[in-house]
Amino acid sequence: MLILGFESSCDETAVAIVRDGREILANKISSQIEIHALYGGVVPEIASRAHTEAISSLTNEALEEAGLSLSDIDAIAVTNCPGLIGALLVGVNFAKSLAYKLGIPLIPVHHIRGHIAANYCYFDGNDGRELLVPPFTSLVMSGGHTSLIGVNGYTDFEILGATRDDAAGEAFDKVARLLSLPYPGGAKMDKLAYEGDKNYITFPQAQVKDSPFDFSFSGLKTAAINYIHKLEQNKAEYNKADIAASYTDAVVKAITKRVELLFEDNEKFKTKKFVLAGGVSANSHIRRAIAELADKYGVKLYVPPLSLCGDNAVMIASQGYYEYTVGNKTAGTNLNAYATMGIDEV
Ligand code: KG4
């Protein structure tokens, strides 16, 4: 089954074609980073306009890359939640009209379900790679989400823990911005952290009472912001790399603490299969720390290639396949977009 997938929830317009949820035939991404970097963050109205300008030609490019025409496509999958509402609506409306014109099914996909599914296209059982199939547990870390999720089936999700305030990506981006690193700062913080001393400052660690798997990054983020502001008010010289290293170390510790607790919990973590997903799972410090933990606890770890960590439409076409074939899900021309939506609510 050939699925044409669309992703437009934030600052990348993406179109992909995936066969049977696993085989990537085309993967086109038009990034808006350069535009938003001028403002230090995503400007929603500009994002919507840029999606509108890119989506049609990107679809043609994806078809060309796959050597297919629209008449070969069996179904259309589109991110309809969560994300920037105006940005989501561009993808949803484009997908809707195309599905209507072609008379083929339209499949709505939750963006975070998609991030997890990106792994199916890499761990596909070919060329010595594992074949990843549920059940497993996933740690999803993106710009807006940091959650531990039990993936009991392709369309059956259970939230084990989530952030109570900021997401890891947001926390990285905000501090990166204060350190004058260009947007989006996450990847630049990753690199800069290698040049500094991680023991230079000890940032606070938060714990959510009675919810050991929940995350909280706002205290840590605020401590870093206050620290930098104070240095600047005092016109003090400081080494950005030391702050990046100490802050990254604090984020890594906050994450690995929850992951280790999960690995020790035989009730909540029966499968012993752990899957990383989302833009922040590109972070080399987090990848290494979790790999060490997985080794220690004999856990089978699945880490997506960097190319499938950030936003793309491959992940939407892949999850769309399972929403359709396992979840029997389709939508009509009244399909709407939603800025917020739980992974277990759709
Ligand atoms: O999943 P994603 O591409 O988009 C959302 O769904 O939000 O995640 C974007 C986030 C941004 O906050 C970006 O700074 C962060 O992922 N990111 C990183 C790295 N690469 C991307 N954060 C830390 N280290 C990285 N190497």
Ligand code: ZN
């Ligand atoms: Zn994302």
